[in-house]
Every structure is written in structure tokens, then in C-alpha cells.
Amino acid sequence: MRPKPIRLITGFVFLVLLGSLWVVWEGGETRNAANIERRIDGDRLALAWTFDAAGPLNQLPARVGKVVLVAPPGGPLIALDVESGALRWQYDPPEGLWERSYAADERRVFVGLPGGRMAALDSETGKVQWERDLGIDIQSPPLIANGALYASTTFVGPGLAGDANGKAKLFALATADGRELWSFETDNYILQTPAIGGGTLYVGGSYRGPGGVEEGGHTRIYALSISDGALRWVYESTDGFVKRIYATESVAAFVAYQDFVSGLDADTGNLRWRVEAGNWVPSLSGSGDTIYFGSDNTMLQARDVNDGRLLWEHNIAEGAFNYVLNAPARIEDDLYFLTQRGDIVALNAFDGILRWRISTGIKSRAGLTVAGGWVFIGGADGRVSAFTESPPP
DSSP states (O other): OOOOOOOSSHHHHHHHHHOOOOOSSSSTOOOOOGGOOOOOOOOGGGEEEEEEEEEESSOOEEEEEEEEOOOOOOOOOEEEETTTOOOEEEEEEEOOOOOOOOOOOOEEEEETTTTEEEEEEEEETTEEEEEEOOOSBOOOOOOOOTTTTEEEEEEESSSSSSOOOOEOOOOOOEEEOEEEEEEEOOOEEOOOOOEEEETEEEEEEEESSOOOOOOOOOOEEEEEEEEOOOOOEEEEEOOSSSSEEEEEESEEEEETTOOOOOOTTTTTOOOEEEEEEOOOOOOEEEEEEEEEEOOOTTTEEEETTEEEOEEEEEOOOSSOOOOOEEEEEEEEEEEEEETTSEEEEEEEEOOOOEEEEEEEEOOEEEEEEEETEEEEETTTTEEEEEEEEEEOO
């Protein structure tokens, strides 16, 4: 049974929360020596530390170098030592911050502030390096790639009045100083985090279309040149609010409110394929030509991004509605995810066969982050939990 139709702007708030959750931000996950990705031995995985952030955590923790970032609603943005969980610094501006809007590269942390501003902080000290007034609020994580910050804006979301006539913009900013490289104004009132495939940038969201839609809403996805923001094509449907886009050089795949997963041709924007994914698919992720997603019927699927063909599926055991939170994270040949009941699960990424499973009992809204041999979970109770491999006896 699908969620009830959402007809009012205020109904998008919960969907915005889900759509802003990421396992790995493309371009935003740090790749320095302190954060080299590697597979995890489940037999040795153990709880290393916890930290109380004093508020529910609705966004994935983000590791950058020697710190991991979390933020409760309204802030502050908290940086914790990866090894010990000790507080390294926090950023707490008077006006608060949008707790789902942070992302980081090797040197800086970027976060959206109420009133349409964005701040860049030094990742080691939390010191503000630059601020920029964009005039439109940013509530989803920006995409960081090639020295640029691709920031999606919104006129609808938690804490905002809601304006269905607003024209959201995608900004391309230089990460070093925040100067605008280019911007693209859309006819959407909300945009989600972009995705890159080849030289094309894909960004989508909702807009006020003609006539009523019984369930879902109007979806519009833009394909832009990453170099200058020039429009390549536009795709429209009634799939509803876009939750996530994953792109390769040939296909842009997305999942939206209607819980269909669709693949668009990168050259033309035409629909290549469309499959029903199950009820309530929170997000999707991808690696190469494979996409991964789960639904609340406890099934996790792997599909070929080029034609939507099912490669394998895995049924999560241990009870009904023990579904995948957010989207799986692929590290080498393993696929990791957190379930609704707090189980950390690792599957073989090529066939979906279970490698290992650990029950934590943690109730999370966002899922898990896997980075540099660590697993970080932000709890609905505000507690950050960090797991790593214990040393051999």
C-alpha cells in the first residue's frame, strides 16, 4: 500500500527529508590518505564509541579526514574525532543551519544557512573561510566535483513558508572562495542534489504543472553542461518528488515518489526503461553500470542501469518491514546497508549473497556511512555510533 497522495506544498516536507539522504555524495566523499576505502571484516566489527548530539540526526554522518560530521535540527554542525569520538569543533551560527545541507571535500565543509546563504569551513578547525548570499535556501547536500560546488536550492522544505511559484536555481561555485562560476534558473520550485555522468550534470525536482495529479506530482529533470550550465534537454513526468539521480555517460537513472525506477538516455532525455521497484523506495545508489535500491517489502535489487534488467535480488530476513534505510554503499566487492531494525548488513555486490550481518538495535532515520574502514550511524535519539574492526586477540 502506497503512502497517501500529497496534494499540498506542506506535504513535501517528509519527502524532502528522505530525498536529501545520501550514502556517498558523488564527489563529496573525501579520498585522502586518512580515508582510503576498504572492505570490512564483519567478524571483527565492534562498537568503538558513541556521542550524544542532543537532537535527532536526519542526515548521514560525513567523514572528512580525521573528523566525522553530524548535525541535529537547527545545528550546531558537530565535528567529532574519528578515532575517539571526542568533540573537535562545532559551528553554531546565531540563525542556525539547515542540518541536511552539509557536504565536504578534503579541505572544506560546506553548509546551507537560513536566509539563502552558504558557508565554507576549514575541515580541521571549523573556522569560516567564506560565506556567500545566494538568495535562495539550500537544504540538500551540494555535489562537489572538480573544484566546484553544485548547490541546489529550494522554495519548499522544513522550516520554509513554501512557494510553489518559486524558480529554484542550481549554482556552480568555486570551492576555494565561493565565487559564482555559473547558475541556471529552473521552473521547478525545488531541486535535489545533482548527479554527474560524463560531462553532463543532472538535477531534478518538482514543479507546479497543469491539472491535478492523483498521486505523486509533476517531475522535471534537467540535463546541463557541467562546464557552463547550458541546457541540453528536459524530461517531464508525473513521478512526483525526485529522491535520487545516479548517472553514467549513457544513462541517468532516478527514483521518485511513485516508486518507479527509470532510466533516461543521456543524449536525448528519452525514457529508456521504467520498472516498478516496490513500495516506498527511499533512495538508490550506483557503481559503474549497476544500480542498487531497497523497498519496504524487504527486497533489495541490483539492476543494469542501461536497460533496467534485474541482476539479482536479496530478501532481508528477520521479519516484515525490516527494510533498507536510504541506499546501499558499495565498497570494493561488498554492499553495505542498515535496516529499519538496526542491522548492519554486508552482501556480495555481484550476486546479493549475504556475507555477514550484525544487530545493533539502533533506530536511525538516515542509514549508515561507510568510510575508511569505519561505519558511522546517526540515531533518531541523537546518538552517533562508530564501529570499526577490533584488533585481533
